[in-house]
Amino acid sequence: MRKLLNTLHVMTQGAYLHRDGETVSVKVGQEQKLRVPVHTLEGLVCWGNVMCSPFVLSLCCEHGVGVSLLTEQGRFLARVQGAVSGNVLLRRQQFRLCDAGDAALPTVRAIVTAKVANSRTVVLRAARETNDADRASLLRAAAARLQWTGLDAAKAQTIDAARGYEGLAGQEYFSVFNEMLGGDRASFHFNGRSRRPPLDRTNALLSFVYALLRHDIESALETVGLDPAVGFLHTDRPGRPSLALDMMEELRAPLADRLVLTLINRRQVQPSGFAVQDGNATLLEESTRKQVITAWQQRKQEEMEHPFLRERIPLGLVPYTQALLLARYIRGGLDGYPAFLWR
Known part of the structure; x- marks a missing residue:
């Protein structure tokens, strides 16, 4: 049984996610709001006007962290997933x-x-x-x-x-x-x-x-x-x-x-x-x-x-x-x- 990990929900409109080493960093304007090691994440959910750099998407895919894109009210738009590793x-x-x-x-x-x-x-x-x-x-x-x-x-x-x-x-x-x-x-x-x-x-x-x-x-x-x-x-x-x-x-x-x-x-x-x-x-x-x-x-x-x-x-x-x-x-x-x- 795997350990119960966390899902990071980013809901602040205008937030920007970028890669900082092996962590996901969240900025709003020029202010850094959060840094989360990618190995502690199970999933990443972006609500509405939340932007992700290509490098943070690559980091998540490398570590099997699925990234879901939703509207501000929760309607599903898309999902980014790394290479399929299933049998x-x-x-x-x-x-x-x-x-x-x-x-x-x-x-x-x-x-x-x-x-x-x-x-x-x-x-x-x-x-x-x-x-x-x-x-x-x-x-x-x-x-x-x-x-x-x-x-x-x-x-x-x-x-x-x-x-x-x-x-x-x-x-x-x-x-x-x-x-x-x-x-x-x-x-x-x-x-x-x-x-x-x-x-x-x-x-x-x-x-x-x-x-x-x-x-x-x-x-x-x-x-x-x-x-x-x-x-x-x-x-x-x-x-x-x-x-x-x-x-x-x-x-x-x-x-x-x-x-x-x-x-x-x-x-x-x-x-x-x-x-x-x-x-x-x-x-x-x-x-x-x-x-x-x-x-x-x-x-x-x-x-x-x-x-x-x-x-x-x-x-x-x-x-x-x-x-x-x-x-x-x-x-x-x-x-x-x-x-x-x-x-």
Whole structure:
């Protein structure tokens, strides 16, 4: 198991990153703000108008540090990665499995079933935490429906059928997401999932944290030698990291959604930390983005017992652990892919 390293997020607009020996140096104007040894980094994320010298990109590529370029609000633009060091035989087997029709069905079933189960766990936890009996009743009823959907997904006869159950579970889950919200419910009311752009504060938070999770998953998949663009549940599309999106489905509820719920319910983010533009497009202010990233990095340090390995690991290593298990399954070392089930 590798050591949990750090992801450097550079969000100050106008910042310039350059190489200083074996370190990444961050300047704003003529003032040096930070120097980070490259060997302590897992990833580098540049938000908005942040410039990187060719030499710092070369340094990161030499040391296997992926560089992601995002808009100021977290929409993915591009990723810079060094030479692929993964086993070519592993990738070839990944491609064969994805091209073999329903041969990938067991993997898709595992991913969808884990997504439904993890969503149900989040809903049940919210039902236990609320003091409102009516909201608790609605949440428990939704959890019961999710349970039946998960059982159906586990028996899906085709990949398309499994995709259908995944869609049904997502609709059911987000239909009661508003009931899981506490704190300032008027300011963080949730009317359904919206993206590009998000149309309320809760959706803005969800989209932002999903961008953080996607970065970590893509990095994990590339680290173990898998191709993030070739997935099982999500179909291939130019520019789409289908395999990363597959893994996001099982990790989204326990890692990302729970963080968003915590930030809102504990009033750690304030309504004033968002900007509403024309058409109700809602964006995070810079102070809120920094606050959310700090909470995300802290959450990654929390430990839990991995349900398959039976070892205690930081939450931040869950994407890497799942990528290792998926690679081992594709190589033939496991009978099936043990998707992540949160307790």
